[in-house]
Amino acid sequence: MTKERKPKNVFVEGAIPPEKIATSIAHHQVKTNIGAHDIFLGQIRADEIDGKIVTAIEYSAYEDMASQAIHEIREAAFEKFDLTCMHIYHSLGRVKAGEICLFVFTSSAHRKECFEATRFIVEEIKSKAPIFGKEVFEDETHVWKENR
Amino acid sequence: MTKERKPKNVFVEGAIPPEKIATSIAHHQVKTNIGAHDIFLGQIRADEIDGKIVTAIEYSAYEDMASQAIHEIREAAFEKFDLTCMHIYHSLGRVKAGEICLFVFTSSAHRKECFEATRFIVEEIKSKAPIFGKEVFEDETHVWKENR
Amino acid sequence: MKLTINYFGMIAEAVGSSKADFELHGKTVSDLKNELENTFPDLLGMSYQIAVNQKLVSSETEIMEQDEIAVLPPFAGG
């Protein structure tokens, strides 16, 4: 019998605040079968592109497809790794340089599982979730970001 | 010319509070050359050993040697990986089941570096830092923990 | 057949809309791409993928009248 999980809402309007991360960590302190957490945070870089500095990224997504893609990534991660918990949040809308746009949090009894799971999830999201990013400069011109 | 760094104090009395992690994340929002953070947290498991449940671990260390060992691990990580920031904290004294005893936080422009660095640092601390842990049961009897 | 197409990111910018009707004369994804590129020549220089009912599909896939069609530029999440 496999546990059926519904797609969770992973999208957050604007930046992910550090307090959200603290709250999420605190919620896991009742789960005393956890020995290790690995947290990945994506942060907006103020890259220089052709002499102009990126001040923000404006994220949009094909939301239903992205939610489904991330749901499948979540299921695959639970299948591959022996995890206790998993949380994934991604920003939509404008996120300023220095702010956090991606929060992936996995927990397991032992460190190996969560290390590998977090990395797997981040790579999968980057390649499979239809999320789009407009790098906005100070003068409000922009270029489109592309994952490599 | 190599940057000389002095051993930092990595030891925290008791558990590492989630708010400390949030504060640490928030402090990095001014560093707009960072694109990726990876955070590892070690949490005390309520393991069952011979029918008794672990309620806390009491950590002690050969502090000077451990600080020096972690200093060398830090230097090695900065040498091996292109990192912007690195923070390492370990508890001393009693940390209850569910609480956090190790906090390793690395930041880099791109995700690959911080993923590999955090994992490297955690493995190195476990094998090279003279830190000792007494697993305490509800009846205050104990066994000594041993890293594998 | 008449389709409603969703456009995202730089593609939406290039076609000037994020959702619009489109009259498809052929029947495959390959036909759709050709017809889109005739209508919006800016697409010719751009990299994009077609999703049918929220799945990425190959050029040979046949399109049905009620399908949910989306034109997706390169992903940039994370």
Added chain:
Amino acid sequence: MKLTINYFGMIAEAVGSSKADFELHGKTVSDLKNELENTFPDLLGMSYQIAVNQKLVSSETEIMEQDEIAVLPPFAGG
């Protein structure tokens, strides 16, 4: 020679002290281990390492009068 030895964790528990003077008759780490195990037979069944001046050393290392000596049980950090 007279040494001051630091004991940690389960070793401190076994020898009943975390810091104590010890009269070493030999001169190497190997000699020290033998003399410690004679004094504290509980050590015989235990796994431990010797640090001299905060570095783990091999059995052949010679010990000097002012050296900082520590007896370390298995590490459990993290």
